[in-house]
Amino acid sequence: AQSVTQLDSHVSVSEGTPVLLRCNYSSSYSPSLFWYVQHPNKGLQLLLKYTSAATLVKGINGFEAEFKKSETSFHLTKPSAHMSDAAEYFCVVSDSSNTGKLIFGQGTTLQVKP
Amino acid sequence: GAGVSQSPSNKVTEKGKDVELRCDPISGHTALYWYRQSLGQGLEFLIYFQGNSAPDKSGLPSDRFSAERTGGSVSTLTIQRTQQEDSAVYLCASSLGSAGSFYGYTFGSGTRLTVV
Numbered sequence: 665a666q667s668v669t670q671l672d673s674h675v676s677v678s679e680g681t682p683v684l685l686r687c688n689y690s691s692s693y694s695p696s697l698f699w700y701v702q703h704p705n706k707g708l709q710l711l712l713k714y715t716s717a718a719t720l721v722k723g724i725n726g727f728e729a730e731f732k733k734s735e736t737s738f739h740l741t742k743p744s745a746h747m748s749d750a751a752e753y754f755c756v757v758s759d760s761s762n763t764g765k766l767i768f769g770q771g772t773t774l775q776v777k778p
Numbered sequence: 779g780a781g782v783s784q785s786p787s788n789k790v791t792e793k794g795k796d797v798e799l800r801c802d803p804i805s806g807h808t809a810l811y812w813y814r815q816s817l818g819q820g821l822e823f824l825i826y827f828q829g830n831s832a833p834d835k836s837g838l839p840s841d842r843f844s845a846e847r848t849g850g851s852v853s854t855l856t857i858q859r860t861q862q863e864d865s866a867v868y869l870c871a872s873s874l875g876s877a878g879s880f881y882g883y884t885f886g887s888g889t890r891l892t893v894v
Contacts, residue, residue, distance in 0.1 A: 700885075707782075708821075708869065708885040754820060763834055764809055764873055766883070768820035 670769035683742040687755030696758040782886035799855045803872030815867040
């Protein structure tokens with residue numbers, strides 16, 4: 665069965681410093697992986713997705729993630745944090761049943777300090 | 779519509795009452811999903827509709843939960859005899875096809891259900 669583990673429930677960075685949100689996945693096949701962001705009282709927004717093309721995926725708002733099969737990781741990074749990046753981030757893997765179901769991690773809260 | 783629309787945005791109900799939550803997906807999207815987000819938790823899959831196929835109900839937590847999708851468009855999630863543990867944000871998502879990993883998903887803003 666597929667699963668994702670977000671290694672940090674809470675990450676705090678200063679504005680202008682790099683962001684690293686860690687995610688490990690478990691899958692018996694080549695998965696599709698996503699990062700979603702949820703701002704307070706807002707809907708989920710897709711940041712980026714990996715679907716077996718380039719292993720380095722660029723998303724919106726300067727975020728990117730690298731798929732590392734050997735490490736079963738899909739960490740999310742951004743070179744310089746902005747105050748508006750403060751939100752909840754979810755690492756997600758698609759279910760293998762080809763129904764398009766998503767399996768969500770528990771989420772990482774990103775705090776950006778001025 | 780331009781996005782996935784859910785109503786109501788907030789619902790407070792008394793324990794034991796029935797509630798209906800509505801999802802209006804993006805026009806032309808054949809796949810529709812319901813998820814539940816409890817406080818401090820990730821999203822939990824509830825049910826999936828794809829076209830005219832039988833829905834995948836494997837995520838429904840109990841027989842108090844049911845969902846319908848009429849005409850391949852609007853969906854209603856019904857919770858009977860609500861319990862306090864049903865309090866959560868219920869999110870709906872739609873996708874152009876069953877291979878959502880290829881087409882992408884669009885989520886609604888959710889319905890926040892509070893059972894008192």
